[in-house]
Amino acid sequence: MSIREWPMGERPREKLLEQGAASLGDAELLAIILRTGSRGLNAVEMARQLLRDFGGLRALLNATPAEACRVRGLGSAKFSMLLAAVELAKRHMHEAVVREGAMTSPELTRDYLHSHLRDRRREVFCCLFLDTRHRLIACEDLFHGTIDSANVHPRVIVEQALRLNASAIIAAHNHPSGITEPSPADLLLTQKLKEALALVDIRLLDHFIVGDGQPLSLAERGVL
Numbered sequence: 001m002s003i004r005e006w007p008m009g010e011r012p013r014e015k016l017l018e019q020g021a022a023s024l025g026d027a028e029l030l031a032i033i034l035r036t037g038s039r040g041l042n043a044v045e046m047a048r049q050l051l052r053d054f055g056g057l058r059a060l061l062n063a064t065p066a067e068a069c070r071v072r073g074l075g076s077a078k079f080s081m082l083l084a085a086v087e088l089a090k091r092h093m094h095e096a097v098v099r100e101g102a103m104t105s106p107e108l109t110r111d112y113l114h115s116h117l118r119d120r121r122r123e124v125f126c127c128l129f130l131d132t133r134h135r136l137i138a139c140e141d142l143f144h145g146t147i148d149s150a151n152v153h154p155r156v157i158v159e160q161a162l163r164l165n166a167s168a169i170i171a172a173h174n175h176p177s178g179i180t181e182p183s184p185a186d187l188l189l190t191q192k193l194k195e196a197l198a199l200v201d202i203r204l205l206d207h208f209i210v211g212d213g214q215p216l217s218l219a220e221r222g223v224l
Helices: 012-019 026-034 043-054 057-061 065-069 075-100 106-117 154-163 184-198
Strands: 124-130 136-144 168-174 203-210
Touching: 012 026, 026 043, 026 075, 043 057, 057 075, 065 075, 075 106, 075 136, 106 124, 106 168, 106 203, 124 154, 136 154, 154 168, 154 184, 168 184, 184 203
Parallel strands: 168 203
Antiparallel strands: 124 136, 124 168
16 A cells, blocks of 8 residues: 555654654654655555565664665665765764763763764774863774774874864774673773873773663773
């Protein structure tokens, strides 16, 4: 059945405008972005099929263009719209962190780092460089690959903080395994970075480890 034949209150677009985006399920939201279905399927039915085929929303959005475009009815145009929607959401969150300040809204900062790092295919170490009021100056990905004390260089982070005239830093890296428990190397790196920054009067406010679920704060663990 075509979505146009559904009762007004059940159509995804009308439902979103009347009740808000949070009232819609994943398939309904996907259907709005996809706009149209494929042969024999309306947009909601196609969205449900995509979620089943890929095993969920996260897996769908993490698919490569080649993987996605092999699915009948999806194609490069529709997959591009999905990726664009995800990127817009990330940029919206980035602007909110800039506007509200990283430490005045710690939950927003957690959400931003989760969005920024969770789905990376390899480990990435990034830093939020903050001004004296803990507003965001820049978020930069500084190191890629396995994170340990040998290949994350505190000197590089200190140099970048000085170049940006930062007064404080929040560090973060992801664990592609999804497990956020810190390794001995994570703890050692945190202490080395804290000490290196202290020499130039810059505070390391926190070091987050991003995986599945809520990012783990080493400050809350008592490491900082």
